[in-house]
Every structure is written in structure tokens, then in C-alpha cells.
Amino acid sequence: MDFEINETQTELVDGIRRLCEGEFPLDVVRARESTERAIDRDGWQTLGDAGVFGLCLAEEAGGVGLGLAEGALVFEELGRSLIPGPLVATHLAAGLVEGAAEGTAVVGLVERPRPSASSTALPIVIEHLADLDVLLVLSDAGIERIDNPAATLDARLLPRPMDPLTPVWALASLPTGEPIAGPDVAAWWRRDGAVLTAALQVGMAQWSCDLAVDYAKGRVQFGRPIGGFQAIKHLCADMVVRAEVARCAVQSAAVTVDQPEVGDPDVAAAGAKLLADEAAVTNGRSCIQVHGGMGFTWEVPAHLAYKRARVLSTSFGTAHDLAEALAQSLVV
Numbered sequence: 001m002d003f004e005i006n007e008t009q010t011e012l013v014d015g016i017r018r019l020c021e022g023e024f025p026l027d028v029v030r031a032r033e034s035t036e037r038a039i040d041r042d043g044w045q046t047l048g049d050a051g052v053f054g055l056c057l058a059e060e061a062g063g064v065g066l067g068l069a070e071g072a073l074v075f076e077e078l079g080r081s082l083i084p085g086p087l088v089a090t091h092l093a094a095g096l097v098e099g100a101a102e103g104t105a106v107v108g109l110v111e112r113p114r115p116s117a118s119s120t121a122l123p124i125v126i127e128h129l130a131d132l133d134v135l136l137v138l139s140d141a142g143i144e145r146i147d148n149p150a151a152t153l154d155a156r157l158l159p160r161p162m163d164p165l166t167p168v169w170a171l172a173s174l175p176t177g178e179p180i181a182g183p184d185v186a187a188w189w190r191r192d193g194a195v196l197t198a199a200l201q202v203g204m205a206q207w208s209c210d211l212a213v214d215y216a217k218g219r220v221q222f223g224r225p226i227g228g229f230q231a232i233k234h235l236c237a238d239m240v241v242r243a244e245v246a247r248c249a250v251q252s253a254a255v256t257v258d259q260p261e262v263g264d265p266d267v268a269a270a271g272a273k274l275l276a277d278e279a280a281v282t283n284g285r286s287c288i289q290v291h292g293g294m295g296f297t298w299e300v301p302a303h304l305a306y307k308r309a310r311v312l313s314t315s316f317g318t319a320h321d322l323a324e325a326l327a328q329s330l331v332v
Helices: 007-023 026-030 041-049 068-080 087-093 183-218 230-258 265-290 292-296 302-312 319-329
Strands: 107-111 124-127 134-139 142-147 168-171 178-181
Touching: 007 041, 007 068, 068 087, 068 183, 068 230, 087 107, 087 134, 087 183, 107 124, 134 183, 142 183, 183 230, 183 265, 183 302, 230 265, 265 292, 265 302, 265 319
Parallel strands: 107 134
Antiparallel strands: 124 168, 134 142, 142 178
């Protein structure tokens, strides 16, 4: 197994980064804060045209034909640009939903709740409902499809979502959809979805680190940049370490999925997601702290990565679920 990023992968990352910087600068992304529709459909199709959603789809099926290792590198760059929308769901749906690979369809994903002994049923939350062309419902039994979900589902928009760029709707129950895949596909979607979501988290962890370091270099207090003070140095150094450790775990998991003979892909994916969630959430908090009192204001974008990280930390496995899966893997 070769963990070195090769020249082709480096060029792929550079190309996606230039695309994101040109099409999704922060002011363009923030223009859709606190609206029902956070997705720019033209930008979404631009991602499709660039091959983002069909990256891991076989060439004979109309995709690019690359592996999850390349997918993780690309999704890290998407996370670094804070691009809103169901990026992972649409990527996974390529080949199953018409238009997903091309970026002409926005595909959402929700887990069907498992039966519970509790008498109090929690509401089901769906992200970006107003923008979705198709909603896929994931369960242990497989994957179901619901078309035109905004009109089909009896859902209510929640007024204050955690992330201002991730509008959410709540509903009491999900109808039965059209089955389009079985439990084997659902299982690998959970695994690959965890890796790609972790890659988004790594990108945001790095973005938070870069934002904090840039501010620490430029903010002067007591006649010197605050980055020269030990307390700020330690915060920034810890952010770098968290992001790099999570990046290594995510890239290792992606390569393990592509070459399962070298390890357990499910265990690698769980570990990567656990580390990446922690890195993104904690780096977001640290970035706010480095900015001091102004870090808590709406104008400073530090809160965007922190809030998005909190949202993504509930997708494809919570910290409790992932830690439990890792613990079970150690049982002889």
C-alpha cells in the first residue's frame, strides 16, 4: 500500500481548489445564509461538470472511475470552502439517480429511524428539503427513493437551524418509498459516506486553523502580534496537530476501502470519522477563541465551520456510535 499522494492526485486537488476559490468564495457562500434555499444550482452543476459527484463511479457508467482515495482528497477541498448542500448524498447517488453524477439533480439522504421502545418519538430531520429533487431513505433493509420530497412530505421548516447554511425541516414519519437498492449497498454507503463526511470535516478543521493563524499574525496587542503569545501559539499548534492527525486517518481509511485486503475498511472508516469530527468541532471552537470577543460575532466567519462541524458530526455515525463500533472491533 502506498500512502504517498502522487502527481495526478496533487493536480486533482489543485484543480478542485482553484474551482472552489473561483466559484465558491466565502462572500458568495454566505449570501445564502438563513434562507430556505442554500444551494446555488448553477454552482452545483459546475461541481457535476467537474466530475465531483461521478468521481468514484465507473467510467462505463458515465463516471470518472477513480477510487475513494481521490474522493477523500476532493471532499476535503469542498469542506475547506464550506460549500453547503448534500454533497456526500449526491455523490453516493451517482449511478442510482439520474442527474446526480452530472449535478443536475440534488439528492438528499435521511436515515429511517429504527423502532424504539420509548413512547416519545423524536421528529425526523431533513436537510435542504426545498432544494432536493430526490430524497433517499437509508435503512438496514436498503435504500428507498422519494421523488419531489418538498411537495410529497408533510414537513415544517425549523426557524433557527444550527448551521445558517443548512436549513432543516422536521416531520413525524416517513412514507414508504420506491426500493432502489438492497442492504449490501446501504452498508457500503454508510462506510463510504462516513469517510467522505470525515474528509469534509478535515477540510473545515484546516480552514479554521488557517483563519486563526492569519488573524493571530495580523492582530497586534501590547505592541506585538498576538500570535507571539504562548497561549495563542499553543492553541494554533494544537489545531494544526488535530487537522493533520485527522487527515492521516481519513486518507488511510479511504485507501483501505480501495484495498480492503490490507485492513478492515469499516473499522478504518469509524476511526477516521471519530477523529475528523473531533478535529473540526474543536478547531472551530479554538478559532473563535483566538479571535477573542469579536470571534463570537456573526460577522466573523469562524462560527460557520464550527456549526457545520456540529451538524456533520451527527451524519454517518455519532461519536457514541463510532466509539462503540471501534470498541466492538477490539473484542476477541
